[in-house]
Amino acid sequence: MQLISGTAVAEKVLEECRRDIATLAAQGRKPGLAVVLVGDDPASRAYVRSKDKKCRDLGLHSVKLELPASTTQEELLAHVDALNNDPSIHGILVQSPPPKHIDEAAIVRAIDPAKDVDGFHPVNVAKLALEDPTGFVPCTPLGCQRLLIEAGIETSGAHAVVVGRSMIVGKPMALLLMAKGKGGDATVTVTHSRTKDLAAITRTADIIIAAIGRPHFIKAEHVKEGAVVIDVGINRVDDATSDKGYKLVGDVAFDEVAPKCRAITPVPGGVGPMTIAMLMANTIKACKQAAA
Numbered sequence: 001m002q003l004i005s006g007t008a009v010a011e012k013v014l015e016e017c018r019r020d021i022a023t024l025a026a027q028g029r030k031p032g033l034a035v036v037l038v039g040d041d042p043a044s045r046a047y048v049r050s051k052d053k054k055c056r057d058l059g060l061h062s063v064k065l066e067l068p069a070s071t072t073q074e075e076l077l078a079h080v081d082a083l084n085n086d087p088s089i090h091g092i093l094v095q096s097p098p099p100k101h102i103d104e105a106a107i108v109r110a111i112d113p114a115k116d117v118d119g120f121h122p123v124n125v126a127k128l129a130l131e132d133p134t135g136f137v138p139c140t141p142l143g144c145q146r147l148l149i150e151a152g153i154e155t156s157g158a159h160a161v162v163v164g165r166s167m168i169v170g171k172p173m174a175l176l177l178m179a180k181g182k183g184g185d186a187t188v189t190v191t192h193s194r195t196k197d198l199a200a201i202t203r204t205a206d207i208i209i210a211a212i213g214r215p216h217f218i219k220a221e222h223v224k225e226g227a228v229v230i231d232v233g234i235n236r237v238d239d240a241t242s243d244k245g246y247k248l249v250g251d252v253a254f255d256e257v258a259p260k261c262r263a264i265t266p267v268p269g270g271v272g273p274m275t276i277a278m279l280m281a282n283t284i285k286a287c288k289q290a291a292a
């Protein structure tokens, strides 16, 4: 069994980012990322903090907007508009999910597609479907694909089963796996909460992408011997033995699934660090394309 280290692959991606940043610096340019957080969800705050830290590590320009939960739709749109028009900002991310009174789809559509480093804007969704390389691909599925490539997993001709159909992970993941070229050319099945006899389908998978959002959902019975499992889940569960009071667990019951696998990602230290690394990479891509 091969444990695929997201931490190690993320470090490789960040090393590429450092080289790109040095090249851009020699041309007098510096990629800038703005992260907007509305409200005070603790998990969202933790994510925004680690993103901000990673930006500073790399020498990216980082703007962190922490807005109160009472922020109105109009106020948030005004912030997005200001960032769209700020030439020092190449990437904009509005942390999801926002408070309930915010129309998230309208916010996403207000972001300049050229600065949409999350890849959630309809223009970028379309570009992914069209296999147009100028678009931005959502960071988490992009990170999963990179993990497969770096771990030497052949996707061409493989049966990949994506569990989950979200706009953030499941759907773009399926598009990436079925696209032509490296990390693609797979035969893709997308399953979700309404799928009948899920285990019968996942048991035919050479590659399983688990993006359900339910702790330890994928069990040994879901996995065939020799499968590759990518665990996208980042679930906080109570843990009295940890000083934080919680621990992170994936969507995969790692202890029972891992022995059956050819390769598997851990949580933490798997897809999570890759998501942040790909966000940095997308911001650099946005900066390069803005200059071109």
Ligand SMILES: Nc1nc(=O)c2c([nH]1)NC[C@@H]1CN(c3ccc(C(=O)N[C@@H](CCC(=O)O)C(=O)O)cc3)C=[N+]21
Pocket: 044, 046, 047, 050, 093, 094, 095, 096, 097, 118, 139, 234, 248, 267, 268, 269, 270, 271, 272, 273, 274, 275, 276
């Ligand atoms: N517009 C938007 N874009 C996002 O990309 C986005 C978002 N909203 N909302 C929330 C989710 C969540 N997310 C994570 C990224 C990295 C880790 C990560 O690095 N996790 C570490 C563990 C960190 C820890 O120990 O707490 C790991 O898995 O090893 C976690 C979660 C991005 N998200």
